[in-house]
Amino acid sequence: MLRRIRNNLKGKEPDIASGTVPSQTFEDSYAQRLQRRKVAIGLVTKLLPYIITLLYLVGYVWMIMIPLEDLGNSIWIDENALQPGQATTFWDWNDVHAADLYLADIEALHARNASSLERATFVEQQLAALGLDAAIQPYTFHTNALKRSGTNAYGIYRAPRASGAEAIVISASWMSRTNEGEGTPNLRGVATVLALARYLTKYSLWAKDLVFVINDGYMDGIQAWLNAYHGLEQQNLKTDLLEYSSGVIWTAICIDYPGHSFSHLGFFYEGLNGRLPNQDLMNSAVHIATSTGGTPVVLYDHIETSYQRPPPTWYMPSILSHWLGHYKMRSYIYRLFNVKRYVQYQGLNRASGVHGLFHKFRIDAITLFAVPAYGPHGFHTLGKIAESLLRTMNNLLERLHASFFFYVLTSARTFVKFAGYLASAILIAVAMIFWGLRLWVVAGWERATVVVYIESDMSDEKPKSSERWPNAAPMVAWVPRERPVLSVLSLMGATHVVGYITFLMVKSSWFCHTLEANHLFVAVTLSILLLLTPFMTLFQPIRDIFIPPPNIYANSSTERQAPLYLILKAFNLYISSIVISITSVLNFSLAASLAVLLGLPLALTSPASLRKIPAMWRYLLVVFVSPMGLLGMALWLGVGGGGVQGLTKLFERTIWEWEALGVWFLPFACVVYLPLTLQGMLVCTLPEQ
């Protein structure tokens, strides 16, 4: 290198002396540089398929490795102010007895099937009897999917020595989150909150107001309460302003205790639209539950022992069973299930409990879930944990900010950092965009026989037409061709319009009502219609629109046009890649799901006429990952209770979540995801030209 520079310098010396020599050396160096660049580009182009394969491979393997114990970090508490588990708890059997008494009343209400107003009034009376500002809040949701109404009850304890500018919420929903809020009442959770209200208000050390909320229903009640608290109006929600209000809510805990006793304390933390609470809250709760509460902690309701059981050996070779029985493998499987649950909630933009609705208002909230069991823990443990956790939250001086907001918990005590998982989805997105760029280049050139004019160097004059022929010769060469970007963009726009129309249809009241009447018919019809749209291109009249008529008057270079499908595929890959990259930062689970679902099927699409059966798999692959295919898969797997009923429920729930809670999954699936798969299908059905 040095020698080359020296040579270059030496070469420059004659520059001043004589004119001809340096100009040649400069030309040489330029030529060399061009040559080098050409070689490099050639190398990259030649290696590109391997690079893309490598990126795919690394991306997917990385994703699989996320739950590995060795890749995770153990949790720690970042915020100095929290001081979790430092305070003595004074929650005692006396308070457990109070909780038992509350529970008896609540069970009586439940047993005689009391209306939501009765229940709320009971809670209000109990809270008012403790000297709290208590009130009820009736609400009604009128959405296309469902109509829900109920009555929330809440009470506010004003911190006697503080300004009341901040508040902590302790809530229990009437419905437990067991089976995602389907039917199990959270009686003991409600009793715990009431007993806590009785107990905590004896102390004057609160720096923040305590707000006790018993919300009706599951998600609906807390949505109505939070909206009313923050003065947000929602079109399909009818409720009044709250009678009493407090300060800014910083943190919230939701208590869910559906069983008779519990063995483990489970934590649910995923919020709507991929939001997560600050990890410090989770970590403090884990620390307190183990140290102060003395109860084992788990993520969700996944009790680790069930995954640590040695796998059955009778159907697999001994080496494999030995390998699966290895503690690392078992820990991996346990973590894998945790991550799967996480991706399930976050990928569908769902909240894993009522706490998830708090995150929208920048309130850090988690659900403490008492995993039902025959023992040994009960009100005594839960009360202690809640007291200690509230003391910790009381210590906060500013909102939780020190720890992570983006993380994947692989177990209650280990997590993967942002950098530890993000790259997997990004790598696949990069592979997709590389693939698209390659197609873009390929589309721009064609190998063709052309007539080349050999220009003579002899004269500068233009040769006469008669003299041209001897100078011309036919030869095979790369010829540039036009890329029909505009028609591809309009085609893609059309698919997005189709997606938007689908979205409007799905969320319309008409769809919801017919869905109730004859469940499957509508969905299947819609799916089939959507699946058939790409085949419209097989009809000659439509096909003609996309294939420009041969231009007789154009000269050879502009006459040629790249096939539509190539450009469409390239753009489809770009858009998918961009969507994956962007969502990966906000909602990793969704991005990872997209990368898994779209990554390969969209890259493998290519035109296949119906006659060529072996090539049809490419089309079917895209159909399989399309929303229609996934719904069919869900039907087959029996999601949501199985069969048509399950599918109806799935639809209802998704639509309800969009309309009432503002979950972005439905619009995203219809307006972004569906069109991307439609484009993939189109690539398969477009003419090869």
Next chain:
Amino acid sequence: MALPKPVLRLLFILTAVLSYLAYDHFSSLMTPSPEAEAAAEAFFTQHYQSNTQGHTNNWAVLVCSSRYWFNYRHMANALGMYRTVKRLGIPDSNIILMLADDAACNTRNRFPGSVYSNKGKLLDLYGENIEVDYRGYEVTVENFIRLLTGRVSPTLPRSKRLLTDDRSNIFLYMTGHGGNEFLKFQDNEEISAFDLADAIEQMWQKKRYNEIFFMIDTCQANTMYSKLYSPNILATGSSKLGENSYSYENDPDLGVAVIDSYTHHVLSYLENVNKSSQLTMQDLFSTYNFHQIRSHAGVRTDLFNRGLDKTLLTDFFGGVAQVEVVDEQVSSGEPSSAQASPKVEPEASRPPKQPRAIQNPQKARPKSTIPSSSDSNPLINQAKGWGALLALSGLFVWSMKRAEV
């Protein structure tokens, strides 16, 4: 309005004569006689070089630079030192206490109005008699440096000033969160070891101290005194570079740590010290051990020119004045002061500046000089008086004559 001219003249002359007489009388007091000077010199040279040292008043500056509830222990550290120095005799007027937060009245405090430094809540440091001079947001680096160097606004109350002189021994205690060569103030600024060293150098140049005992309890505390360069400073810190200082224990009812290890160690040791204690700095420093403090506490002695074993703890922690045994030789010809038995003078009544600072010579000197000047020449003195009277009457007669004209 005007007085008649003769009266004015008379007044003028009277003033002139009286001022002369006054000058004559007091000049004899102001110019010390060589004998008295020699006596004073002898007194100082004899006593200054002995094992006692020249300080006449004690001051304490106690700084807790961190706020927030979870830093309860830093408030407790400073208040613990406050209690100890007060117990050992430094009055509130000589203690500058800086507390960056009010842990006692924090809403999270289960025991409002109290700050405890131990697990069992045995000793309330806040108590009923406490004077916090700088509190809350007043505790800033600027205010601290202004306090030390005396560059304060003229409107600043005396209770917030460090009114020291070159006979003052200052105990400077700091606690908070720190690092390599800095101590954090209030979560938004910090004082560096260089700032501190320069402030103390300014104090030295302005004769604002006799000796300083600097103690700091923070992470990497020993770096804070590494940059000091002014004389007569003894410094000690809780931990060496790259080392944390830890809290000692926490009270489960309060839910926070109540005191730091190092400060707890020092305070526990000082609990056994009383005003008349003869324990020295060396005794304190030799109790330092990693096992108890959980960090390597350090001492810097190169700027200090007394032996540690000759430096009493009460020289800095206590407000105990020197015990002077005054010999007969020194108080020449004054039987009353010769009989003066050794007595303990509390420092509260701070005498003015040196060289009249030390009480014994101050008492002795006027009594020895006045008789000596009157004995020397009574005739001349009498002549002076008569001369003045004559001049006065002459002037009076002259002015009366002028008035008639």
